[in-house]
Amino acid sequence: MYRISELASLVGLSRTALLYYEKLNLIKGKRLENGYRVYSDRDVQQIRLIQQLQSGGLTLAECKSCLESKLDKSVLRLRYDELDNEIKRKQKSLALLACLLGDKTSKPWHETLAEIAPDAHIDWLKVQGFDEKQALRVKWLSKDMNEHDKYMQDFMSVFETLEFWGPNSEDDTTKAFNWLNLNPMRILEVGCGKGNSTIVIAKLSNAEIVATDNEKLALEQLEDKIKSHGLDNRITTECVSMTELNFAKGAFDVIWAEASAYVMGVENALSKWKPLLKDGGLLVFSDLAWLTDKPSKESINHWKSDYPDIQTIETRKLQIAKAGYQLEHTFTVSEQAWKNYYEPLEERLHKVAAMMKNSQAIADIQNEVNLYKSHLGEFGYQFFIAKKL
Ligand SMILES: C[S@@+](CC[C@H](N)C(=O)[O-])C[C@H]1O[C@@H](n2cnc3c(N)ncnc32)[C@H](O)[C@@H]1O
Structure with a gap:
């Protein structure tokens, strides 16, 4: 038999708690003739059983119901x-x-x-x-x-030798340019990469072009191209982030951003770049969009992780209007532009994959190429030509 203080230290509870247990009829002390209250081994076990039930998240009242087999199963399910x-x-x-x-x-x-x-x-x-x-x-x-560092090293070792860093074709760039309906004097290109579009728009216009990107390696190769095409009097390059374009207000007739606005987010780009355009100036950009109402699970899962801001064309149109532009035209980038991008990319992957086993970057790029090959058409790049109002 245990006195209440002994029982308390045995089961790790306070005296007050034990008296409360007793009040709930969970344990039953016997009063001795000398007035002391004592408890049996049975009480010790009863308390240990209750402690087990409590460790399952039950309150003391619920433990009591459980011991009396009166506890509703739904309470247990809830816990x-x-x-x-x-x-x-x-x-x-x-x-x-x-x-x-x-x-x-x-x-x-x-x-x-x-x-x-x-x-x-x-x-x-x-x-x-x-x-x-x-x-x-x-x-x-x-x-x-x-x-991150290892990933980028692997990533760049795939891309540095490639001409195309995104879906791009001379025909699509020309088609977009022909929708400008103006003869631009100054064009700002954002995220120009190695300048596939830069050279095309330079040849289609007489404009001065400022081609910007934050990747030096790409700009160095563009500079070689500019020289070889004899365009150095009209094209300058600047290594700068698209988030920090410190040009004068209204400095450009056209801003050109193929497959790059996503980096800072299309809505962000629409508002941040707008002051750089003259009134009536045009923002031309291409961005990944859903081309079907019912994309496959594979496409949804892939872009949920790789481009969560992918939108339908209708949503982008609304965003363009909300940001104070008038949409002049929109069209889907050709399959040829995709092929220009992913065919050499896949070839390059074959070359380097054996040397870079277990590389996460290689696995990710390969997954993306596989998705293009199997699901292109559910999504695609969409050109938007939008006039600043
Ligand atoms: C998918 S590539 C498109 C390149 C080119 N416009 C084309 O269509 O071939 C995206 C480009 O954006 C550039 N870029 C990424 N982040 C940037 C940033 N914060 N500021 C400027 N350019 C950036 C990359 O270096 C790359 O050249």
Whole structure:
């Protein structure tokens, strides 16, 4: 037999708690002739049983009902679901901490943030020590700050020798140019890459062109092309981010951005670049869009992770109008433009894949090429020619 203080220290409860248990008839002390209350081994076991039930998340009242076989199963189901959710939340917290500590890939974390808090995500990456260029590349490419340098090294070793860094063709660029309905004097190109479009629009116009990109390697190759085409009196290059275009207000008749506005987000680009255009000036951009109402699961899952801001053409039209432009024309980029991009890319992948086994960058690029080959048509690049109002 145990006195209440002995029982309390045995089961790790306070005296008051035991008296409350007694009041609920969960344990039954015997009063001795000397007035002391004592408890049996049975009471100890009863309390241990209750403690087990409590560890399943039941309240004391629910434990009592359970012991009396009166507990509704729905209460147990509710507790089960609550606990299940809590465990999932905790597992997420654990995974997050592991990725912040660098023990695990941070891909799921970056994918979530890119979708729910894109601007705060970039700011946070900058605080972690990434400059803007690398922060945007974590967002769009590696999605993993812990493996970022290796990822970019592999990524660039695929792309640096390639001419096309996105779907692009002379015919599509020419078609878009022919919708301008003006003779531009000054054109700003944003995200020009190696300048496939730059040379085309230079030849179609008499304009002065400022071709900008934040990748030096691409601009160096464009400079060679400019010289070889004898266009150095009209085209200048500037290595600058599309988020920091410090040109005078109204400096350009046309802003040209093929497959690049996505980097800062189309809506952002529509508003931030607008002051650089003259009134009545034109913004020409191409962007990935849904071309069907019912895309396949594969396409949805892929772009949910790689380009969560992919929109239907109708949504982009609304955004263009909301930002104070009038849409002059829109058309879907040709299949040839895609082939120009992914056929040499696939060839290059075949060449380097054997030397770069287990590379996440190679696996991601290959997945993307596979998706183009199997599902192009559900999505595609769409050109928009929009006049500043
Ligand atoms: C898909 S490529 C398109 C290149 C080219 N416009 C074409 O159609 O072939 C995107 C380009 O945007 C550039 N880019 C990425 N982030 C940028 C940034 N923050 N500022 C300027 N250019 C950027 C890349 O270096 C790349 O050249």
